[in-house]
Amino acid sequence: MAEEVKAGCARPTGGPVGEKVEEEPQKEAEQKKEETKMIQVGKKAPDFTAPGYKQGKFINEKLSDHLGKWVVLCFYPGDFTFV
């Protein structure tokens, strides 16, 4: 889980958590379709990987690494604002 890595970019891995994703890069049109898909309760969360900062270390987190645990994913407008 969450090993220390060099800074990268956040990106969706292209599939729901815990499901295999084809290695083949998606066509642009398909990717766009994926992006406009609505989030729905009772459905799988879109998986992603993102760089982060945790307890003095720069790390890389992948949502699907947390399968088996409850996850609270919070978005907020910006650092130095309340959450």
Place this chain on the structure above:
Amino acid sequence: MSIDSIYVHKMWNDNELSKMVEGGVPYAMLSDTGGKVGKIYGVYDEDAGVETRGRFLIDPDGIIQGFEVLTPPVGRNIGETLRQIQAFQLVRESKGSQATPSGWKPGKMTLKPEPGLVGNIWKVWKTDMAFD
């Protein structure tokens, strides 16, 4: 997760948040520069170029059990988030045999969905139970 870089996250944690929470933020502060992840979760505001206050509860199977999205000026109620997690955990542990009615919190009665309950909830659940 926000559109800030991991370097800004570090500065915020080390210079401000660690003064509010001993040891600093214990969980990962994720960076989503460009809002790619925010877009697929429907919380990225293209006009403002920032992410709105979205909060998603994801269960151990990766299923989204609930979410809440607020515009930036209003902060969240962390107690409500924790209550929802407790409720979802109770339902999951009961394998769906129990449900939590409006206003439920730990210690309050749950409902066992069954045919006999239809039309009879008023006998066991009172409206004042919706409030603390």
